[in-house]
Amino acid sequence: MxxxxxxxxxxxxxxxxxxxxxxxxxRVGVPVTLVANQPLQIPRSRYIRTIQVAAGFDVADNHxxxxxxxxxxxxxxxxxxxxxxxxxNCLALNPRGELYTKENIRQRLNMxxxxxxxxxxxxxxxxxxxxxxxxRQAFANQLDRLLAKSTIG
Numbered sequence: 001m002x003x004x005x006x007x008x009x010x011x012x013x014x015x016x017x018x019x020x021x022x023x024x025x026x027r028v029g030v031p032v033t034l035v036a037n038q039p040l041q042i043p044r045s046r047y048i049r050t051i052q053v054a055a056g057f058d059v060a061d062n063h064x065x066x067x068x069x070x071x072x073x074x075x076x077x078x079x080x081x082x083x084x085x086x087x088x089n090c091l092a093l094n095p096r097g098e099l100y101t102k103e104n105i106r107q108r109l110n111m112x113x114x115x116x117x118x119x120x121x122x123x124x125x126x127x128x129x130x131x132x133x134x135x136r137q138a139f140a141n142q143l144d145r146l147l148a149k150s151t152i153g
Contacts, residue, residue, distance in 0.1 A: 097138025
């Protein structure tokens with residue numbers, strides 16, 4: 001029996017990643033909770049639920065931080081959120097398949113802050129590259145590895 005719970009920062013999560021999570025929830029029997037400030041369409045499943053929080057800065061993030069427990073997996077591209085859940089001994093995975101860790105999160109935060117500073121001074125830094133099939137595959141592979149580890153321990 002899996003004790004891991006998957007929390008999804010769902011407002012900005014790509015649809016294809018949500019679909020992967022929906023399939024995994026039923027295949028592995030792991031609970032998946034999507035947290036967003038807007039209504040979400042989810043398939044009927046005993047393992048999948050959605051929580052709609054009030055609109056506002058970091059409301060969904062704060063809910064995830066409050067609810068996630070050590071060992072849970074949080075899906076987010078939000079680096080400050082990843083940092084907070086890592087501090088609670090959760091796993092944090094971004095939709096492109098990058099696992100945030102205690103070892104790499106500080107560097108990611110520094111780079112995020114640096115890019116924010118550039119943008120606020122008027123530098124066009126561009127956005128992230130478009131979501132690709134390789135990103136989707138990297139996410140699915142990393143998710144499978146994490147779930148395999150969670151069922152062993």
